[in-house]
Amino acid sequence: MQAESRRESQPKRMSESTIKLESSAKPEKAEKAEKADARAAAAEPAATPAKKSGKKPFLVLGGIVAVALLAYGGYELLTAGKESTDDAQVSADLVPVAARVAGQVLHVSIRENQHVKKGDLIATIDDADYKAKVKQAEAELASAKAQQAQADSQVSIVTATSTGNLSSAKAAYSGSSVGVASADAQVASAQAGLVRAEADVKKAETDLNRAKELRAANAAPQEQLDNAQATYDLAQASLGQMKAQLVAAQEGKRAAFARVSEAAGRVAQNAPIDAQIAVAHAAADLAAARVQSAQAALELTKLQLSYTQVFAPADGVASKLGVHDGQLVAPGQQVVQIVPNQTYVIANFKETQVGRMRPGQMAKIEVDAFSHRTFEGKVESISGGTGASFSLLPADNASGNFVKVVQRVPVRIAWVNLPSDVSLRAGMSVDAEVEVGQ
Secondary structure, eight states: OHHHHHHHHHHHHHHHHHHHHHHHHHHHHHHHHHHHHHHHHHHHHHHHHHHHHTTHHHHHHHHHHHHHHHHHHHHHHHHTTEEEEEEEEEEOOOEEEEOSSOEEEEEEOOOTTEEEOTTOEEEEEOOHHHHHHHHHHHHHHHHHHHHHHHHHHHHHHHHHHHHHHHHHHHHHHHHHHHHHHHHHHHHHHHHHHHHHHHHHHHHHHHHHHHHHHHHHTTOSOHHHHHHHHHHHHHHHHHHHHHHHHHHHHHHHHHHHHHHHHHHHHHHHHHSOHHHHHHHHHHHHHHHHHHHHHHHHHHHHHHHHHHTTEEEOSSSEEEESOOOOTTOEEOTTOEEEEEEESOOEEEEEEETTTSTTOOTTOEEEEEETTEEEEEEEEEEEEEOSSOTGGGSSSOOOTTSSOOOOOOOEEEEEEEEESOOTTOOOOTTOEEEEEEETTO
């Protein structure tokens, strides 16, 4: 019974649930239909606003472009006739101070980054060796002066001696010439005496022969014959004497000719008196040149002695001190660098910026160290070449592939009315602006 009642109740429950599902499904479909109708109705009036919202991006883009154009125009207006660069720095003509002689540093008189004035003592080098060299040079100079004095005296001596020797030789030549004439006269006299002696001998011989004949005939006494013989013997002796005198006169004549030749040789030997005097003058000039050389050597050693004290060549700040007490230095070794008080600006403008740039144009300079201040300047000069042309290895566009790069030209700008309270250092970064429209 219970089972049957259950079976009967089950179809009823199923029919009830089916009815409920059908009744619940109808309202859901109706709701969906209503929502679809509502969306369609809403879509029709919303079509017009969608068309209007599509113009907004174009309006925004146009506004941005307009603002950009206005900004660009304002920038061009503000920068018209001006060229600026941030590739610039403060520069100064650094003065490297180097040792000019070798030696040991006895004392350094300054500190790093100390302000010095021109002529201030920077360092002192040991000068003992150089003082000894000065004394040696002084001694050599004194010796050279003594040699010069001797050479000058020799000029006078040679002049007098040469003149005297020449005069003596000429006098001897004249005397020997007179001796030749006297010898000629003596030869002539001897010849005349010889002729007379020969005549006397001939006469005495004739008288002797006559006396012999008379004596043989007893016509004359023996005494007459003896006298004739004595006269003949005396005539023979006179003839021999005359012959000897003639030979002596002839020898005297030859000796006179020899003396003449000797005197002529002495005259010829002493004749180039000018040459001898010139040699003496040349020796004197050489001695004078040695004096000048010794004087120059002395001055050089004194200069080297003065170089043992290193002085500041200009006013400025002594930076990069490279020596200390007791250090050995060599000629040319850097001791310190002097940074002068006077500075200027080197601005490296692009080559496209310097076309209208001229010396004398005004400039405005902003130093990074004084960011809230602007300083005035004036273009002083423009470099004759780009920075690359003065580099250690300049570019060679004729070799390899060429890539065009904008070059920069250094421009020197001098300060105008730089405030006294501004302390600038070489190497500081600056921004430079040149008014090229002037």
